[in-house]
Amino acid sequence: MAHTVRPPVPDTRADGGALTRFTARHGSTLERAREVIRTREHWSPYAEDPEDPQAYGRGARAAGEASFRRLLGRPFDLGQPGRDGTVGPAPEAGGERSPYGGPLEVSYPHCDPDVLLPAMRAALPLWRDAGPEARAAVCAEILHRINARSSEFAHAAVHTSGHNFLMAFHAGAVHAQDRGLEAVACALAEQTRLPAASLWRKPQGDGRAVTLAKTFTAVPRGISLVIANSVFPTWNSYPALFASLATGNPVLVKPHPAAVLPLALTVRIAREVLTEAGFPADLVCLAAEHPGEGLARTLATRPEVRLVDYAGTTAFGRWLEDNARQARVFTSGSAVxxxxxxxxxxxxxxxxxxxxxxxxxxxxxxxxxxxxxxxxxxxxxxxxxxxxxxxxxxxxxxxxxxxxxxxxxxxxxxxxxxxxxxxxxxxxxxxxxxxxxxxxxxxxxxxxxxxxxxxxxxxxxxxxxxxxxxxxxxxxxxxxxxxxxxxxxxxxxxxxxxxxxxxxxxxxxxxxxxxxxxxxxxxxxxxxxxxxxxNLMGDWYISQSAVYSDLHGTGMNPSGNAVYCDAAFVSARFHTVGVRRYGGAI
Missing domain, CATH: 3.40.309.10 (Aldehyde Dehydrogenase; Chain A, domain 2)
Incomplete structure (x- = not known):
């Protein structure tokens, strides 16, 4: 099939009206998230009850299942550049099969990295120049819209990862959203730790002073590759996806072949919000793979990829650390x-x-x-x-x-x-x-x-x-x-x-x-x-993790080097570059 090539030219300006709406809608939520990360108290903006009518409307569970069913047996188009084929819908062609029986029969676009990655790189400058606050507001809006469709995401998790519905609603939807928002809040805090601008004066001792106007800009590392697993595709991917996006990096999501749908939905919503805000949709893309293609290895070692996040086996995590030398690699692996x-x-x-x-x-x-x-x-x-x-x-x-x-x-x-x-x-x-x-x-x-x-x-x-x-x-x-x-x-x-x-x-x-x-x-x-x-008793169990309070992992043993979510998890995704101007003014 011939490539569908779109010129990799970013938009010249963001939509200030949309950004203003997103900032007004989510500003207090982001501030509250930053506060609870400091205090480690219990809090979440996302309701845990799938039947909560105030949060999700009446009949939300049934409506979510109906939305999920409408996705089955159809192509899942994303409008990405470089499309050169289709993955699925049959399991032997890479399509998903529900652990509860039967193929989902959803097909996804397969895209040529030689076209897709340049388009993603071209999308970076406008997103970088928007600044940390604008990026955080857009990320919060993406999560807000994902949350509104939590029951749909839960049904997708049931039929890709084999969860029961309640676990799927929690780990596959609202708690994954919590992990994403946690990463956005941490990223915002780290990027604004230094002032955006400062006027520096040093007395010379003779009544004069040296004056320098200084600016500090968070500069993203580059394209971020998120390699997902089939157990918890959203819960394990959202910290990386949103930490990278909030720090200015385009994100390429490589889903596990058995659990594509939850992340395809995520990418579609992200692209819609980015477009509405006046940013290139290609800041977030999906990389579905053909059976046996080994796309994760190919993408992870591409020179354009500067960040790699992986959740899965320790063995492949070590392979990434050894071979993706051009990138900063974050791993979450096996555990005993x-x-x-x-x-x-x-x-x-x-x-x-x-x-x-x-x-x-x-x-x-x-x-x-x-x-x-x-x-x-x-x-x-x-x-x-x-x-x-x-x-x-x-x-x-x-x-x-x-x-x-x-x-x-x-x-x-x-x-x-x-x-x-x-x-x-x-x-x-x-x-x-x-x-x-x-x-x-x-x-x-x-x-x-x-x-x-x-x-x-x-x-x-x-x-x-x-x-x-x-x-x-x-x-x-x-x-x-x-x-x-x-x-x-x-x-x-x-x-x-x-x-x-x-x-x-x-x-x-x-x-x-x-x-x-x-x-x-x-x-x-x-x-x-x-x-x-x-001594855990009652209804709290060793396998549970409280977002905004518990740290998932320590980075100190072979189960992985990443921690959801500490300062190191987000600060390694950007650099800070200063500019000094003699005698200037802010």
Whole structure:
């Protein structure tokens, strides 16, 4: 197919009226976001209830599903330059297939990088010259319009990533939007840390003074490539997308082939808002790929690409760090998360919390606990001493109670991402990883009978056995939990440190009534560089992350070098260039 070439010439002026509206609409929200990032208190401008009529209107969930259904079986055009083909709609041609059964049959434009990237570079100057405040207002408007369609995004997440609807609405929609706004607020704060202009005077001692007029301009690095995953395509991509865009960089989004739709919707809305504000739409583009094309590798090493953000396997993250030398690379990779059960003052609540934590989204969260470390001599509880064997059996009972009803179980577990996850679980059930203490069972979702859903398997391991240590020192993404017998608390703490240093971890948990044990674990986690959650009960779980308050990742262990969202995450996306004028005035 011949290229559809559009001259890469940016607009000469932005639409001041639209920018004024966006600034007035979102100025207070951006200021509030900057404030809560400083205080770390609870806040969000985006309602978590999909049925909230004030936030989303009456019947929003049904309307969102109807909008999602209208996208299926159709081309998804974006008007991007350099189109040279189509990706999808059939799965064998790169189209998506719902984990709940059936292809989505959406086709996306494939674009020639030799045309697309120059168009994106040409779009940069006007966006750069708009300044941090204008860029932040436009980004906030993009998120505002995405939020209005949260139910549509949630249904897209259900049928690309296998989430249940509520998780999809939270992690695939409103919490992803929170992460995006958090990045915009951080970017605005870092870019305005220096004054835009300053008059500098130095007395000379004879009544005269040297006077210099100085300006400080945030200059973007260049094109930003965001390489997304299929687990949480928006939640893991929005921090990078909006941090780069808010700091003046054009953004090219390379979605995972199995989860294109949520990010295609994002790109379409961003392009619409940019156009309305008088900026080139090509500041945000989508890079869908043909099966086996390996487009991420090709794009990541292009000289025009100066920023690369990746969420996925640690192995590919390391490849990017080694090969995308022309770019600043941010990675969020694999994790092996540990949780020590040493003692508890509420045994039943602890078991309920653990059962839900290991079940949520079938253990496919990057923060899901995998290794439960339990002293082989047992623990003290409010119900008396419990042996290792009793704890494992009681966890099985708690899982049975939580997941007894298939409809309720499907709502907690969601669907398995794909065949590799099921194959891994089947190997576990065959005894490849160790003795299965609590077997997995199939769950039938009445609404989606084709969905592959399984309850967690609990495998008994011994930390003293070399073959068991090899198993627990690897990531087993999916509904697999290892109950690891350890000799002592000190051995458990040492194992947590080793696992974090060698494999990477995003979250460590602890149940203990001992201040000494808590202090030892806190010190170990600080040294290894991983967040610790102690004695979580009730409806707050180790896998949850509070946006504007919690930092996701530390950049200190192999799980990745990026932190959602600290100053370093945004400040590396721009440079500050000063200009001095002798004797001038501001």
């Amino acid at each position: 998360n540990s949780l020590l059960v040493e003692s508890t003052g509420d045994y039943r609540d602890m078991l309920a919390n653990l059962a839900f934590s290991v079940s949520l989204y079938s253990g496919q969260l990057c923060t899901s606990p995998q290794n439960l470390l339990i002293p082989r001599d047992g623990i003290s509880t409010d119900e008396g001493h419990r042996t290792y064997e009793e704890i494992v059996a009681d966890l099985g009972t708690a899982l049975d109670a939580l997941l007894a009803d298939d409809t309720g179980a499907a709502a907690v577990l969601g669907a398995l991402l794909g065949p590799p996850v099921l194959e891994r679980l089947e190997r576990v059930m065959a005894g490849e990883a160790g003795k299965v203490a609590v077997p997995s069972r199939a769950v039938r979702d009445p609404a989606h009978p084709e969905a592959v859903i399984r309850t967690p398997a609990v495998v008994a391991l011994d930390a003293n056995r070399a073959e068991d240590r090899a198993v627990l020192l690897a990531e087993w993404l999916g509904p697999v939990v290892f109950a690891v017998a350890v000799d002592s608390v000190s051995d458990a703490v040492a194992l947590v440190s080793r696992t974090t240093r060698e494999c990477g971890a995003l979250s460590v948990g602890l149940y203990s009534t001992s201040p000494e044990v808590e202090a030892a674990m806190e010190a170990a986690c600080a040294e290894a560089g991983v967040m610790l959650s102690a």
